[in-house]
Amino acid sequence: MSELTLTVMRLGFLAVLWLFVIVAVQVIRSDLFGTRVTARGSRRGGDGRPAQRAAQQATPPPQRQQQSGGRRGAGRAESRGRRGAPTKLVISEGTLTGTTVALQGQTITLGRAHDSTIVLDDDYASSRHARIYPDRDGRWIVEDLGSTNGTYLDRTRLTTPTPIPLGAPIRIGKTVIELRK
Amino acid sequence: MSAISPMPNTNTTTVSTAGQPSRRNTELLLLAFAVILPCFAYANVGLALDGEMPSGMLGYGMGLGLLAGVGHLVVRKFAPYADPLLLPLATVLNGLGLVIIWRLDQSKRFQKVATFAPAATNQLLFSALGIALFVALIIFLKDHRVLQRYTYISMALSLVLLIAPMFFPSVNGARIWIKIPGLGTIQPGEFAKIVLAVFFAGYLMVKRDALALASRRFMGIYLPRGRDLGPILAVWAFSILILVFETDLGTSLLFFGMFVVMLYVATERTSWIVFGLLMSAAGAVGVASFETHVQQRVQAWLDPMGEFLLSKKGIWGHSEQSMQALWAFGSGGVSGTGWGQGHSDLIGFAANSDFILATIGEELGLAGLMAVLLIYGLIVERGVRTSLAARDPFGKLLAIGLSGAFAIQVFVVAGGVTGLIPLTGMTMPFIAQGGSSVIANWALIAILMKISDAARRPAPAPVTNPDAEMTQVVRP
Numbered sequence: 167m168s169e170l171t172l173t174v175m176r177l178g179f180l181a182v183l184w185l186f187v188i189v190a191v192q193v194i195r196s197d198l199f200g201t202r203v204t205a206r207g208s209r210r211g212g213d214g215r216p217a218q219r220a221a222q223q224a225t226p227p228p229q230r231q232q233q234s235g236g237r238r239g240a241g242r243a244e245s246r247g248r249r250g251a252p253t254k255l256v257i258s259e260g261t262l263t264g265t266t267v268a269l270q271g272q273t274i275t276l277g278r279a280h281d282s283t284i285v286l287d288d289d290y291a292s293s294r295h296a297r298i299y300p301d302r303d304g305r306w307i308v309e310d311l312g313s314t315n316g317t318y319l320d321r322t323r324l325t326t327p328t329p330i331p332l333g334a335p336i337r338i339g340k341t342v343i344e345l346r347k
Numbered sequence: 348m349s350a351i352s353p354m355p356n357t358n359t360t361t362v363s364t365a366g367q368p369s370r371r372n373t374e375l376l377l378l379a380f381a382v383i384l385p386c387f388a389y390a391n392v393g394l395a396l397d398g399e400m401p402s403g404m405l406g407y408g409m410g411l412g413l414l415a416g417v418g419h420l421v422v423r424k425f426a427p428y429a430d431p432l433l434l435p436l437a438t439v440l441n442g443l444g445l446v447i448i449w450r451l452d453q454s455k456r457f458q459k460v461a462t463f464a465p466a467a468t469n470q471l472l473f474s475a476l477g478i479a480l481f482v483a484l485i486i487f488l489k490d491h492r493v494l495q496r497y498t499y500i501s502m503a504l505s506l507v508l509l510i511a512p513m514f515f516p517s518v519n520g521a522r523i524w525i526k527i528p529g530l531g532t533i534q535p536g537e538f539a540k541i542v543l544a545v546f547f548a549g550y551l552m553v554k555r556d557a558l559a560l561a562s563r564r565f566m567g568i569y570l571p572r573g574r575d576l577g578p579i580l581a582v583w584a585f586s587i588l589i590l591v592f593e594t595d596l597g598t599s600l601l602f603f604g605m606f607v608v609m610l611y612v613a614t615e616r617t618s619w620i621v622f623g624l625l626m627s628a629a630g631a632v633g634v635a636s637f638e639t640h641v642q643q644r645v646q647a648w649l650d651p652m653g654e655f656l657l658s659k660k661g662i663w664g665h666s667e668q669s670m671q672a673l674w675a676f677g678s679g680g681v682s683g684t685g686w687g688q689g690h691s692d693l694i695g696f697a698a699n700s701d702f703i704l705a706t707i708g709e710e711l712g713l714a715g716l717m718a719v720l721l722i723y724g725l726i727v728e729r730g731v732r733t734s735l736a737a738r739d740p741f742g743k744l745l746a747i748g749l750s751g752a753f754a755i756q757v758f759v760v761a762g763g764v765t766g767l768i769p770l771t772g773m774t775m776p777f778i779a780q781g782g783s784s785v786i787a788n789w790a791l792i793a794i795l796m797k798i799s800d801a802a803r804r805p806a807p808a809p810v811t812n813p814d815a816e817m818t819q820v821v822r823p
Contacts, residue, residue, distance in 0.1 A: 180712070193377065
């Protein structure tokens with residue numbers, strides 16, 4: 167083997183090894199920031215600032231970040247579908263702060279039980295505490311499932327299944343949940 | 348804001364998004380890359396050493412490809428939403444490890460030694476066993492939360508795994524192996540790592556409120572109450588016992604470190620880290636004051652050259668390896684000597700297990716070593732990301748515990764070989780020669796992938812709860 171071939175092979179391998187690392191990081195990049203979304207008609211690049219980022223940094227001021235995010239998205243959301251339909255559920259206080267769940271017509275169960283959609287780790291929550299589901303008209307309804315300490319919509323304790331206004335806080339123990347666009 | 352997208356089914360919320368891409372094709376692509384890379388390295392070694400393509404090329408390439416392919420197909424079927432990076436990253440490390448072990452098998456110096464036995468074939472066999480365990484876990488572990496039921500059984504099992512090696516003779520000064528006649532040796536500490544993570548996760552999930560809330564604030568940090576120090580003291584005492592009786596700094600550091608990481612994550616109290624660091628420092632210094640094995644390791648760390656000279660004079664109990672490893676890194680430079688052209692086989696004993704990083708450092712140089720460490724870093728990052736995305740506290744803690752243990756292990760080995768901390772006998776996950784290590788780490792990756800699958804999976808269909816129906820109020 168000539169010296170040249172060996173050098174080329176050596177550098178070639180390092181290049182391929184680094185290419186692998188870079189490709190792997192690229193995969194994470196799109197995992198972290200989401201695939202770039204293009205609005206219908208006009209391309210809007212660069213606004214892929216992620217919900218994730220906001221959620222990850224959710225320690226002290228999560229509220230502001232997420233709300234600003236929500237407002238930015240609101241304009242586009244209204245241009246399609248029904249006006250004012252929430253698209254995600256955000257936990258804004260409690261141990262799970264920053265968690266978001268997409269609302270796609272599925273029922274969301276809340277409680278300490280391990281098979282709940284959102285497993286609440288809250289001393290004041292019952293194992294099957296409440297559920298959130300869409301009714302036939304597509305409105306989102308919150309229903310208390312006979313919990314010990316109750317589910318509160320804003321300040322009132324729920325007794326019947328109640329439609330959730332956008333942005334109204336649902337309180338379960340120390341956890342606060344909101345529906346956002 | 349990309350969370351609001353024109354198509355109803357795409358979004359980038361953190362948790363549980365219906366219609367999130369499963370990313371299995373990304374995984375397949377990366378996996379193909381991860382198989383080709385070691386094959387390239389393998390061809391490289393053959394060309395450099397003999398001037399021709401190595402004869403076993405097809406066999407090893409196919410073997411690795413087959414293992415990776417089976418792993419991928421099973422993930423596609425049973426964990427479709429799992430993280431796309433973990434499997435390719437583990438595969439590339441395992442493949443590179445195989446190549447390095449094979450390359451060291453080719454060393455003329457080793458082949459002269461009477462007890463020489465090629466290790467690469469065995470390692471491929473162990474990798475196959477590891478993937479088999481990976482596949483079994485992906486298929487049969489339906490939900491990681493099942494593990495929560497076995498919290499206290501895991502504790503008992505991990506105690507057995509950790510204590511068992513004390514009854515077997517020590518190998519090179521450390522008692523971390525169990526010898527089964529006819530089958531070879533097992534390093535139970537590698538498996539104990541996973542079982543302990545299950546126990547800690549289950550335990551801390553229940554106790555974390557007591558540990559987090561009952562505390563006084565003093566000088567900016569929260570001081571826990573005396574009685575809440577119980578668990579950390581127990582784990583600390585236990586890891587000190589391991590250090591004394593098994594004379595293995597690495598294992599005890601790994602378990603204590605993992606507990607402190609999980610305690611910190613569970614309670615969000617910085618004070619636990621402060622306590623943990625103080626306690627481990629006190630413990631290590633205390634034990635080092637009377638344990639000669641530990642003293643030797645510290646001596647070799649502070650003065651590798653002195654050890655080297657003493658060892659060359661033939662004085663028993665001194666090791667020339669630390670200095671040789673440093674020379675290997677030095678002669679590698681930035682871009683390395685190239686595959687098969689280094690002389691890391693001079694390290695002799697343990698060149699393909701504890702000191703395998705020295706071979707990477709010499710033949711691939713700083714550039715290659717950094718890439719390999721980055722791959723480890725990416726695995727840890729995916730683990731932490733999985734933990735962030737997990738919807739249940741147990742999954743969160745388990746994921747952070749497993750990735751924390753993985754990170755600590757990489758740090759302890761890499762730090763030991765490069766002379767940052769005293770050397771301890773642990774294995775570099777996936778790369779180093781050793782059956783227990785490869786098998787256990789594949790199991791670790793399988794559990795992380797199951798958790799990430801559960802985290803990224805679209806929300807499950809609601810369970811119809813008869814009680815709920817009874818309390819339901821008639822809707823208008």
